Amino acid sequence: MAPVTPESQHATNDPEAHRQPLASELTVETSVTSLSLEEVDDDLAPDGGYGWVIVACILGINIVTYGINTSYGVYIAYYLEHNYFDGATYMTYAFVGGLSVGMAWFCAPGINFLVKTFGLRIPLFAGLVCISLGQCLSGLTQHLAMFVVWQGLVFGMGDKKTSLPPQQLLPQWFDKRLSLAQGISTTGSGIGGLIFANTTRATLATMGVKNTLIMNGCISAVVLVPCLALLKGRTTVNARVEPLQVKWLVHGTFFWVWTWGFFAAMAYFIALYSLAPYATDGIGLTQTQGAALQSILAGGQIIGRPLIGLALDKGGRFNMTILANIVAGLTCIGIWMPARSFAALVPYAMLQGVVGGTVFSVVVPVTTSAVGVLDMGSAFAIFGLCVVPATTFGQAIAVSLINFSKNTLLRSGGDVYQISIGLCGGFFWVSALLLFFGKVALQGNMKLLQKA
Template sequence: MSSSTLRPESEENKDRSTDMERGSASDYPPPSRSGNEGSREKTTQPQGEEGSAQPPKDGDEDDIPDGGYGWVIVGCLIAMNAVTWGINTTYGVFSSYYLSNNYFEGGSTLKYAWVGGLSVATCLLCGPLANAISRWLGFRTTMMFGTAFVVLGQCMAGLCRTYGEFLFCQGILFGTGLGFTLVPSQPLLAHWFKRRLALAQGIATSGSGLGGLILSNTTRLIIDRINVKWALIINGIISLVCLVPAIILLKGRHKAIGARQAPLELKWLWHPGFLWVWLWAAFTMMAYFIALYSLASFATSGLNLSQTQGAALQSILSAGQMIGRPIWGYFLDTGGRINLTMICYIICGISSLAIWLPAKSFGVLIFFALVQGMTGGTIWSAATPVVAKVVGVKDLASALSIFWLILVIPALVGQPIAIALLDYSVSHLGRSGAEAYYISIGFCGGMALFAAGLLYGAKRWLQGSWKVLQRT
């Protein structure tokens, strides 16, 4: 054993990526015919636990524990998702209040839609930068910076008096906090889970549904009982209380699996398998945000239901996310990650066209909200296991960096496109009520179905054939 093997390292240094190599576009391994998870090239060297007398070899994925402390990581990510994406879901409650009370002078439905999209787009845009800082300072330090931005963004939004100030705080500052907090955490579960990765990811991301379900109702209560300023400040304090201990408890196994954190490797844009994955994600993201932000509006403006019923639909959608993501995680692990993700979005697209489009009652919308919640946001839980399936765990962080970057524009323009189609239906086609939403709903369902078809390209690349029923 060499002396370098015995040299003690801090835990933070262990968490940093040690593999500085850059792969060229010609380094892609051939598609696997065996259906094995992750990386195509398997190592045969034995691997021990971190800190043992015989440390694991870099790049060996065979000793992933598939549990253990990984379940603590799952719990931490549930809490983090609840007070980041869950709180982001409450933006619909705030924007409804702003519009109803003309809170910011010159505010409009389209302007507020841009704020919601900008926060998500900024989050995704931070992917490469968050990876670069994680490589330099460690993932915990990067996530603590993100926590500060999340808290400041919400608290300062409560103090804003103009739309421009609000756009910066809620859209850019809060969005940067989301990116610095969530992007470094995405690959961590793949360090602890292999066979049950999709299930663990599904349970972890169900926290966003839990947070959305609870915080949407508490936010409405605080606005009614106190005011909108304190609703934002209190949500910021809740984020601080939950994020700090969760980040402290997080632990990675970067060195054990030889994980790389190259912040911006453009080769993934034309990787023959990953190309189909990011195309799927781009169309899925637009469909997701159209449904997420249009359902309550369709209920209140299209069917003349009450604001209370519209808010209830948003809560049911969040409940669907909380229930559906672990269920789909289990299915992805047992039936094949690519196969079941395709089925999920086929169901999502069909439900939009067959349930939402002809809906005329609150009861039908309740059913659709539940189905949409269980399927539409599956991209957030499926992204890590699907990408790991295609590129392997070692390159997961680098590929996800590009993955999130690609989704910036779809996340930013999804809801504004829906509003533009709605305006076109009203002003040019003379439609009103529920009929004014038909083009947006059709566009939403069509994109989900098209995205499912695109993912078949990744399935074909992985299995080396066009067989539909092969487990992939």
């Protein structure tokens, strides 16, 4: 029999001690930063059921958003070879690609505001319109300035209006399988990259830029309409989607998460957009071979995204993400840097596809671990804002280094790309170190193998 203490005696006499908390108190007032979902509500995350429909919808969304972005390197190679826009340089096209991705993440706080004000549907379908129109009008324009507007701004805004809100639904449906669900859904970027890298190259050669962009814009609309219509959240979860909470910038754990994201995103887009130009412009491969390497990288994403997600669930979200970033850096320095042939670039493209874009396939579960499921949406908006400079200017920085090597150091061939490749690998390693500090902050010690 337990001893009677003053505290227990007081609890016995206090009628409030016997009152069960209301469900609203559990979902609104309880902080889940250090609690699992089951401790908040036993039925909060079914880890399946309609959740798999949500996963399938997000997979389809990623096919036509991230997938088309992944294939932009094929467009760059074509624009450069045919001098498509007068006065445009490699730097110009790299900036447009970076602007498209950067604008997408810049919209994250605004998207949260729209979701909070109008609900889920209106921002999603507004994004659909921007994605389709952005591509179609990019094909119709004959002026570089308007190409920057339609491809860089309009398509970029639509990209995240349709892909960001659904990502925030996954923690409402999954807990123990969250990383696996996220990995499967982000496989869409690899599937889309594999499809569009090949179809875009073929249609560019046979139908030209105008028809290729219009066709891709129409395909985007056809895929997105049913995917967006089937999305829904769980009404039992009172998740917060505040547009702009700057407190997350200095949050003890999340500070390391967004700084990790900054460097990992910069490294990823340098690797993604530089592969095809390195193959064709750097070491003299054909456009077909450059597109094939882009396809292999996308194939690596298809294999790697679900495997990385499964690994996160088994080995720890922080642990396996750190390992993936270390390996990504090794592929840049150990394989890409000395590669001077198609055969040498094939293993690099495959491995980079598996581990290089880990930041975007694991950011949801990592953020959820850092701040809790109720605040994930608000913190995720800040994450998006923080990676804007990285996604916008990462490739432009790499191109500046390429031009410096060519014009100042008078290098030629593959040697022109060596500094930017080294920078890419270094950024991957810096990101791994920063996330390790986040792991230490979360678990309160420096045990390497502990699952944070």
